[in-house]
Amino acid sequence: MIVYLNKEELMTLPDTGVADGVACEWEGEEVVHLHARPPRHAYGKVSPCRFIRGGTGELPPAGFCVRYEREGDGVKATAFLDGKELPLNFIPSRSELFSRSKGILEVGALAQKRVMIVGLGSFGGQIAVELAKAGVGAFALLDFDRMELHNLSRHICSVQDLGRLKTDAVADAILGKNPYAEVERFPVDINREPVLLDRETARADLVICATDNNTSRFNLTNALLRRAKPCLYGRAVTRAEGGDVFRYRPGGPCYNCLIGNGWFESRDEEITDEASARRSGRIAAYVSPEDASAMVQVGLSADIEPICNLMVKLALVELSRGLDTGLAQLEDELVYDYYMWANRRERRHANWAPFPNAAAKPTILRWYGARIARNDGCAVCGGHAELDTGDEIESRLGDMGDTSGINLDEVAGQGG
Amino acid sequence: MMTDDRYQLELGVLSRKLSPNLYRFFDLDTDEPYVVFGARTNRGNVYTLRIELDDFPESIPKVFVTRMLKDKRGHDLDSCSATMHTLTSENGRTRICHFGFDSWHPEVSIYKVFIKSRLWLEMYEQHLRTGKDIDYYLNHQD
Numbered sequence A: 001m002i003v004y005l006n007k008e009e010l011m012t013l014p015d016t017g018v019a020d021g022v023a024c025e026w027e028g029e030e031v032v033h034l035h036a037r038p039p040r041h042a043y044g045k046v047s048p049c050r051f052i053r054g055g056t057g058e059l060p061p062a063g064f065c066v067r068y069e070r071e072g073d074g075v076k077a078t079a080f081l082d083g084k085e086l087p088l089n090f091i092p093s094r095s096e097l098f099s100r101s102k103g104i105l106e107v108g109a110l111a112q113k114r115v116m117i118v119g120l121g122s123f124g125g126q127i128a129v130e131l132a133k134a135g136v137g138a139f140a141l142l143d144f145d146r147m148e149l150h151n152l153s154r155h156i157c158s159v160q161d162l163g164r165l166k167t168d169a170v171a172d173a174i175l176g177k178n179p180y181a182e183v184e185r186f187p188v189d190i191n192r193e194p195v196l197l198d199r200e201t202a203r204a205d206l207v208i209c210a211t212d213n214n215t216s217r218f219n220l221t222n223a224l225l226r227r228a229k230p231c232l233y234g235r236a237v238t239r240a241e242g243g244d245v246f247r248y249r250p251g252g253p254c255y256n257c258l259i260g261n262g263w264f265e266s267r268d269e270e271i272t273d274e275a276s277a278r279r280s281g282r283i284a285a286y287v288s289p290e291d292a293s294a295m296v297q298v299g300l301s302a303d304i305e306p307i308c309n310l311m312v313k314l315a316l317v318e319l320s321r322g323l324d325t326g327l328a329q330l331e332d333e334l335v336y337d338y339y340m341w342a343n344r345r346e347r348r349h350a351n352w353a354p355f356p357n358a359a360a361k362p363t364i365l366r367w368y369g370a371r372i373a374r375n376d377g378c379a380v381c382g383g384h385a386e387l388d389t390g391d392e393i394e395s396r397l398g399d400m401g402d403t404s405g406i407n408l409d410e411v412a413g414q415g416g
Numbered sequence B: 001m002m003t004d005d006r007y008q009l010e011l012g013v014l015s016r017k018l019s020p021n022l023y024r025f026f027d028l029d030t031d032e033p034y035v036v037f038g039a040r041t042n043r044g045n046v047y048t049l050r051i052e053l054d055d056f057p058e059s060i061p062k063v064f065v066t067r068m069l070k071d072k073r074g075h076d077l078d079s080c081s082a083t084m085h086t087l088t089s090e091n092g093r094t095r096i097c098h099f100g101f102d103s104w105h106p107e108v109s110i111y112k113v114f115i116k117s118r119l120w121l122e123m124y125e126q127h128l129r130t131g132k133d134i135d136y137y138l139n140h141q142d
């Protein structure tokens, strides 16, 4: 059981010694939030409601009641409270929900698409909800983390989601926008679950890679190559002073081809979570807690929003490819493999031009695209892979000395 | 996880670079494959290195000297140290920090991991002679 409590509420309780509060539990999730006063959020009070089919059954004198009748393909309903009729509204049906984006999106086609999202932090969560708003019909959510304080400020989920698995919290956010979406939750470490990763990649029409470490990006890349599925990789660099998006399409350059390219710098990737960065090794084990907390530098939500936004657009273009939609012309414009964005002229963007009078020079708050060449010698996607054999270190070592006398059967006795 | 193609590539590099008595793979068909190398330093001392391949080449493999080494003052090299380039030991084996996180990529061969570790052993022996930290010789891992 994971329990959360608001300390400030305790400070405001009267001094009488005893007070009645509430324990709000996420059903079946073993997560409880204790409150001195009932919090104001969705479904604060739950009462019984009786459903009566047909026009003849007697109405209960008190409480909520719905009288309904099937009519052809549809249904007719009236609601009552304490025997008096209430004005009634209807939650939109599947076809009504997205009717307003008709003409721009092929809503019917998107409802048939399945998107797999790896990593449900501020990027993955936001992109999931935006795709749900656009009418994407099925999602596979992969993340083993829970909602914690440090990821709350930029995340689409709210304070009452603290302690919940991100897969559960983001699934609810998706269903809040599209109650008809099919959402499958996988609270697993993809680096430990290669079979599941491969199976889910095969089922997806598009993959969103929003993790914060290269090991999972590489593992995912292998699955994408095997299953020939497109993927969008997005991230922010230090303090979200900028960010980038990489699009993999089957047959094109892979994420490992990108890393060897001069455009891409993996060194200054934004670190938002110390525990996760320590797990992956981005923060080395010997770094002190003080130094580590200085390395965790979280940018503004407003600074990562543009990066999420481009990922959503690229996702919709990818999912609508070949369909006659208002997005078709974007296919001819979003032609790059790699996209760069700067929020501020700092560090790696320090020598970009000021926003006024930038002319042809790169400046802030604009997207720049680049084509990435596929590397024939790429160890991941290349046909003739060449490994890095560390020639420069060999030359530092000089010759290997006389190793002829080494017998592994003997030396392995030292505990090998 | 290492694919069979990748394994063959690695074997190709190793057979070009090292005599076959210096390396042997273990448990390749399990979740925890590893390879053991024999190394002789320039001063003639023999060590064995164990390179664990469970997440290779997607992440940095763990490298151990197959026994607990001691520093010049006689203390076990069993914990994280930025100046000695070690990480927390496991099963009584000193663990070498051989690669910086940001510079890892899947093209790095097992052979390169081995010779970086071999270089560390050279620096370790320098440390035993001079008392200077390994960091003094390696400056930084790249």
Ligand SMILES: [Zn+2]
Pocket: A253, A254, A255, A256, A257, A258, A375, A378, A379, A380, A381, A382
């Ligand atoms: Zn590649």
